[in-house]
Amino acid sequence: MSKNRLGLWGDRVKAQLANLNVQSLGRVGVLLGGRSGEREISLMSGNGVLQALISKGIDAHAFDTGLRNPTELVNEKFDRVFISLHGRYGEDGTIQGLLELLELPYTGSGVLASALAIDKIATKQIWISNGLSTPEFEELTANSNWHAVAKHLGLPLIVKPAHEGSSLGLTKVKSVEELPTAYELAASLDTKVVAETCIVGDELTCPLVGQGESAEALPVIKIIPPQANYDFHNKYFSDETQYLCPTGLPDEVNERVQELALAAYKALGCRTWGRADVMLDQKTGKPYLLEMNTSPGMTSHSLVPMAAKAAGLEYADLVLWLLLQTMHQKEDANA
Secondary structure, eight states, X not given: OOHHXXXXXXXXXXXXXXXXXXXXXXXXXXXXXOSSTTHHHHHHHHXXXXXHHHHTTOEEEEEETTTSOGGGHHHHTOSXXXXXXXXXXXXXXXXXXXXXXXXXXXXXXXXXXXXXXXXXXXXXXXXXXXXXXXXXXXXXXXXXXXXXXXXXXXXXXXXXXXXXXXXXXXXEEOSGGGHHHHHHHHHTTOSOEEEEEXXXXXXXXXXXXXXXXXXXXXXXXXXXXXXXXXXXXXXXXXXXXEEESSOSSOXXXXXXXXXXXXXXXXXXXXXXXXXXXXXXXXXXXXXXXXEEESSOOOSTTOHHHHHHHHXXXXXXXXXHHHHHHHHHHHHHHHO
């Protein structure tokens, strides 16, 4: 997105919020916590979202799906919910399916897009079928031929659970001998394990907003973690990780990454918001899609708020705008 278009997006959002009657949003539930390996981060995201909504005059309340049965949502009489859940049982289509049955509008992608995006193998298959670049991969089993895997994907390579986020269970494998241990770690967290070619270069992420043809890419962010290791700790708790927005890369490179991320978002059928993680090959300059996050983090270290701020939108305004998108779901259902 050009600087001019970026400013226009921020201006449009602020114009919508300026005319918003917050009482029209009714009673709002913020779904947080959950039961996935990312529970701790979800609590951080959700509490940030909750405080932002309250600061805007919204009648918002926390609902921890890890401590309460989600069917209790019926008793809360929420008019809509903001999903601040990450990983399984929150970002994988399951809670979205329940909310659809309850006819309760919610933030983020629907059932199918959420289920597809949480599955790294299904995601890659869709991207490849759409001609979008993503590292070569193989699904691993306990009986995989490790030498054949290394020959196909090259070394180093990445092994990770197919349904986990935040780098949980991820290993950078530098030798064939390390593959069985890497597989066992990933398999301890998931029934499906994927190995992919390791792309060496700049680590980038691109937030996305909107739906269908009106979807737009926000500014690209360059991530520089300590020792080039963007693990769970360095993602959420380290002050050593650097984030560059603008990236310092040539405009044409940023635009190429944005175009790829936007195509990836549309191919999966995502809506409201998302974030595509991308690697920029240092040898060829070609961007490669890693994964799509359909319920991005909203912590103090999170990247969508950072990109939105570059577009002129503060955290609380971003949260309110995301919640506002649930109004359209009711309009669509009644059309």
